[in-house]
Amino acid sequence: MLNKAKTIHDKLINLRRTIHKHPELGFQEIKTSALIANTLRELGIEFQPNVGKTGVVAHLGDGNGPKIGIRADMDALPILEANEVEYKSQVPGKMHACGHDSHTAMLLGVAMLLKDEPIAGEVRLLFQPAEEGNVNGTSGAQEMIKEHALDDLDTVIALHVNGTLDCGQIALISGYSHANTDRVYAKIIGKGGHGAVPHEAIDPIFMTAPILTAIHGIVSRRVNPIMPAVITVGRLAGGNTANVIPDTVELELTIRSTTKEVQKLLMDEIEKALSIARLLGGDYTCDVEYGYPALHNDEHVVRWIEKVGSDLLGSDNIKQRPLGMGGEDFSFMVNSCTGAMFSLGVKDPNGEPKYLHHSEFDIDENALPIGAALLAETALRFVRGELS
Structure with a gap:
């Protein structure tokens, strides 16, 4: 299969x-879908x-047998490209980064590669929009699932490029590879006043200090x-000038975890930390936005992909992927049927990461x-019953 792929x-x-x-x-991939x-x-x-708004779903095979899906995301990022290459982004402020x-x-x-192969079963190609963060409360994987793009699949696979892994290598991990990606929006509420008479105010900046320590x-x-967990306070905003105590x-x-138990623990403890405001005469609000589940x-x-990878690339080029705390909406797909994602090395072996x-x-x-x-090889072996 690899030799055949080299011809294209x-x-x-x-x-x-x-x-x-x-x-x-995300959800603007009109030209890409076309x-x-x-x-x-x-x-x-x-x-x-137009599956999941701007997604495309293709079908190979007669449908009478095992069914496997392969997912590829299509959306770009709001980043201004710095590369000076002939194929540089022609859209200022947007880039496939x-x-x-x-x-x-x-x-x-x-x-x-598979269009002329006899397939007793189905290889379903899932071109997915909007992986990069929720757009109006949803993502491409969620929308495709809602529109039944994964119905009747036995398994689904995907890859993601890795610019720190040499070209010709892949990396895999069984179990968790990505984290739950949740956010908390909190407000510490006090009573504003003049900076020269702080005793007449309830200073939310003062209250925030022990809250941050607790968080x-x-x-x-x-x-x-031994359980993965991250809490990062990425934004703190209060006040506009030196001599005015603000109201809020x-x-x-951003909250990262892998298990539901740790996810709940983190949220409960954040709530307790915020409640310090009440002990100091103030109040708080806390809104939680649950993002992508852990992948x-x-x-x-994973063993199937590892076997195919070893056969095509050699066992020395199969690496262990470490757990990362990033997010990936492919998690919604593997929650709807079994599946796995692997990392594909795209680093020039003689270049920088x-x-x-x-x-x-x-x-x-x-x-x-x-x-x-x-x-292609993984999908073909699966529908032919060569992977167990």
Whole structure:
């Protein structure tokens, strides 16, 4: 399969660069979806557009047998690209800084590789919009699931590019690979007044100091040390001038965990920390926004991908992926059926690492046929019953 994928290398590069030059944010992937539809139409592959708003779903096989889905996200980020390359973003302030252009190109590569294969079952190609954060309270994976894009699937797989892992390598982990991504919006409420007479006010900035200390002690003193957990106060705002005590101070926190038990513990302890305001004569409000759930990779699916990877790339190029505390809405899909995501190395072995969500992110395009081949071969072996 890898040799076959290398014959379409130039096509994959062209697709990836076309998408890269025209980045679109979540649920705005009109041109990207049109490119996908046109490519699938040229290949003679059945598809449905406008699934989950701007997503595309394609079908390969007769449907009479095992069914596997392969997901690729399509959306870009609101980042001004700093790379000076011929395929640089032509949309100021928008960039494919997370590699979704390459994900989409590789999934189209899977379509090219499998279109003439006899498939007793189904390989379903899921071109998903809006992975990068909730848009109006929802994400692309959630919308596609609502519109039945994953119905009847036995399993679903995906990859994500990794600019710190050498091209030609992949990394996997069974169990949790990504975290719950939640936010807290809190307000410490006091009573404003003149800075020269603080005793006549109830100072929310004063109250915020012990609250911050309590919040920053939660992970170290209330959570089992072997359980992953993060609380970051990313925004603190209060007051506009030196001689005025404000009425309120606003806090925004990001909360990361993997299990529901730790997730609940963190929220409960944050509430307790905020209640210090009441002991000091003030009050507080606390609004929680639950984001993507933690991504849990099924160990059997991970073993399938590991076996295919070893056969195509050699066992020395299969690495252990560490748990990260980032978020990934593919978690919604693996919660609806078993599945797993793996990391695809896209770093030039002779170059510097490239970091996701950075204005200079780019990939070694030699990874494109590798990713397409791994996805296609895994899917083909699954529907043929060669993976157990």
